[in-house]
Amino acid sequence: MLGCFVGITLDGNKIILTAISVSAMLITLFLLKKFNLSTKVKISLIYAHLTALFFPFVLFTTNVACGTFCLACYSNILEMTAISLPTTLILATISGFLVIPTFYIVSSKKMEIKNREILKFVKHYSKKLQLKMPKIYAVNKAEPIAFSFRSFKSAIFISVGLLDILNKKEIEAIILHELAHIKIKSSALKLSTNILRLFSPLSVLARFSHDSTQEEELADRFAIKEQETSRYIKSAKRKIKEYRDV
Ligand SMILES: [Zn+2]
Incomplete structure (x- = not known):
């Protein structure tokens, strides 16, 4: 039976x-x-x-x-x-x-960024970080924001509002910062000790937001190292902050 x-x-x-x-x-x-x-x-x-x-x-x-x-x-x-x-x-x-x-x-209302210079820049640094080149999107939002996520595919999102107020070097600083995030997250996924993190709903949230100061510092440090100056990441952040304070 x-x-x-x-x-x-x-x-x-x-x-x-x-x-x-x-x-x-x-x-x-x-x-x-x-x-x-x-x-x-x-x-x-x-x-x-x-x-x-x-x-x-x-x-x-x-x-x-x-x-x-x-x-x-x-x-x-x-x-x-x-x-x-x-x-x-x-x-x-x-x-x-x-x-x-x-x-x-x-x-989200967005457009893939096809700017050749930006793509070349992203390609170069993705290779340097041994990452699969992420797609770069311009999100149709006035608020100056940038973020990235990595699940099966990785992508970087930069709002139109942010693209408007930053110059070329500052945009590059932001891209370097986001690429570093993708790199940090991908290596975190490889560690078996982070299995719990993988199964927590919060980790999905973390993939979207910049919620860890330590990660922020690492991401900034990467941008500073590659640009050989902290000028651009600092001025980019200052512009974002100024917008928020208005
Ligand atoms: Zn960040």
């Missing part, structure tokens, strides 16, 4: 859990569509949405697996959830790595 029960058992608990998941899915989707939220909040919502989306599937798969192998968890909702929840979080994180950068690229 194969197992105690093959198939899905439907009971009140599972229906309630599924209903909660579906509601969470709809609420997160509604918030994402309805409001103009910051990137960090959006990413958290996408992560929550993915978790809510996967949970019922994992729950019922666990149910079938427990039944097939005649494990007690097939009738015990707590055990079933205890197995399903971490599995769901892992799935949501893995898919987050795929979905979130794609979401950002698709949803």
Whole structure:
């Protein structure tokens, strides 16, 4: 005989859990569509949405697996959830790595920068850092911002507002700074001690924002070293700060 029960058992608990998941899915989707939220909040919502989306599937798969192998968890909702929840979080994180950068690229109004001088500059330093050359995008935002991310592909985003106020050398300083970020993140991923970081939703956020002072210093130091002066990175940062203080 194969197992105690093959198939899905439907009971009140599972229906309630599924209903909660579906509601969470709809609420997160509604918030994402309805409001103009910051990137960090959006990413958290996408992560929550993915978790809510996967949970019922994992729950019922666990149910079938427990039944097939005649494990007690097939009738015990707590055990079933205890197995399903971490599995769901892992799935949501893995898919987050795929979905979130794609979401950002698709949803933001941006244009790939095709300026030959900039491309040549990026190519040269990517090679020097042994990185696959990232794409450079101009994001249609007045606020002067620059950031990068690395998941399966890496990319650097510079807002139109920032391109407007910086001169060539300052733009290069910002690109060097972002390339250093990509390099730091890629080597961090290679370390097995950072496996936990990889599975934390916060690491997805970290890939988008400049939240570590130490990383900021390293990235600045790289730009200063390559340009042989701290002038440009300093004046670039000063201009960004001046804009924010207005
Ligand atoms: Zn930075």
